[in-house]
Amino acid sequence: MRRLLIVVVYVALLLGLGGGLGWWWVQRPLPVGDATRDFTVAPGASSRSVAQAVVDAGVPVSADALYWWFRLSGQSRLIKAGSYEITPGTSPEALLDKLVRGEQALRSVTLVEGWNFRQVREALAKAERLTPDSSALEPDLIMSKLGRPGVAAEGRFFPDTYRYPKNSSDLVVLKQAMQAMDKMLAAAWAQRQPDLALKTPEEALIMASIIEKETGQGADRPLISGVFNNRLRIGMPLQTDPTVIYGLGASFDGNLRRSDLRADTPFNTYTRRGLPPTPIAMPGAASLLAAVQPARTDALYFVAKGDGSSHFSPSLEEHNRAVNQYQRNR
Template identity: 40%
Template sequence: MSRKFQGRTLYIRYSNTRLWKTSALYLAAFLIILYGAIFLWPVVPAKPNIPESSSFKVKINPKSGLSAIAVQLSEQGLTTNALSLHIAARVLFVGSKLKPGTYLLPYRASLGNILLQIARGDRVRESLAIIPGMTIWQLRSLIDNHPALIHQTKGMGPKDLLQALGLSYPGDEGLFYPDTYIFDPDDSDISIYRRASQAMQKQLTAVWEQKEATSPLKTPYDLLILASIVEKETGRSSDRSLVAAVFVNRLKINMPLQTDPTVIYGIGPKFDGNLRKADLRRDSPYNTYMRKGLPPTPISMPSKESLHAVMHPANSEAIYFVARGDGSSHFSKTLKEHENAVDQFQRKRNVSTKLTSQ
């Protein structure tokens, strides 16, 4: 090879190497600038007198594409646009991973951090707990006063609520499954009722399928009613199946259930905490001292455990029980044994109360 040709070849190689180095430098510079634009430049405008610990709330609507998300963010105060959002989302490979919801962002958050947070679904969630034994009045008040819900059912009567949920029952009591429900801010209250009622229907159906031939209950609604009574009468979970057995045994021999919680429920929200003899003598559909069989509706929201206890009561012949005063109950087969137990535990309780008050 001639020196001239060899020199020319070396020059071409040198030029290519130099070109690659130059391109690499430009690419590195571009990536640094892009990184800075995505992760260092804040897209939430700073405002005067705002502490650094403050946060900024934005909401992404369901089924929103990148362009729609860009508009939503811009309308809520973020200084961004569709082009920068598209570029950043593609660079970070999160374009198809952005999740709807309400997000709490650091006040001077970068576009990159915002997109990664939305892609993780790290959003604000709210919760509402339906407690076993809660009545419909308590539940309606709880939901009506929850600040994170949109209140579509406030002031709605029981029939209208049932119609909105597609349910056909004598009332709305007992139909909502006790659980903690997680939801996004600004969700509608009807969605909580719907989820809770569907959960209760699922539990009720599953438990009713286990019904034994000897059970005196005729419908799943009967199961719901009796379970709601067991829920209110159980002071200790270990007694639940025994309490259920007492009421099942009474139904089998057509004996009145004679349970205070049904009478209290019949009095309604105005009950002052003091059940009087006059209340027990006042006839109502919920007075199980004066009327045999089940009351017309449940009296609370029963737990899964109470549903199971009613469907699988303890193997017991007891038809009476009395509270011992420590959360548990004493169960009796005969009236004489029951009267002795009442005398024993009520006397002990009265003496203890008198000594405490002295």
């Protein structure tokens, strides 16, 4: 009986020691040094394959030990698929917690108000750990892959900061931005004035893109919209330089000439009446709202004053005086 008691006590001590060592191990930082290790958990991956993925990422740890920790924790079935990173100081306990929460390694890219689609693509190409699946595709094919065949890419993406898991496709970011623009445009259109000169959300998007490029000071947006809505109502050409510049494309050298204003393109609002065929840039929320809620004004002209704001005039005579005052210093 005494011998049996000794054996029981000995086994209990061993189990206690083992449990203590196990608890110490799951709380001890994994040996990654100063480096960050990246790994991916595929959908439906087993806990054993997750443990092996950690080892394959360059973490010198026993895959069996990690596997049994995942199993004994009772949370192995809760591990979520995704792209993860192990940073210095991460313990097995913290790693499992991250996997169960689905706390993926995220990066971000910012799309700026007023950018055109070429600039959007340049930003995506430079974004950290973003897979360039769209880099070799023409814009129309990109839109087809996003589920919008036949829709112009220009202006279809909402300017904002987008977060994505490492190694995501740039098409995923574009789809997020496209859906965000859909939502913002619909919200703005729902708030449109009843007597608006614009007839469709598409026209509102085009108008908003022009307002975005014409505005030097945010407070002027509704007035600029008022001018352009007034011109549309009476059939007067919009005569806005940003559309001409957009139509010139890569040939524009930064200096807009009189000959450029006379060169007819689908985007030359001096030679053609009405709106251009597509947006010319990405409008932000303020420009979208200004497009559908123009200021009540009799102004038909405006000119930049040199301080970011504009002077608005109801007549050509007053406009010419403002041009002489603010741009010709007469």
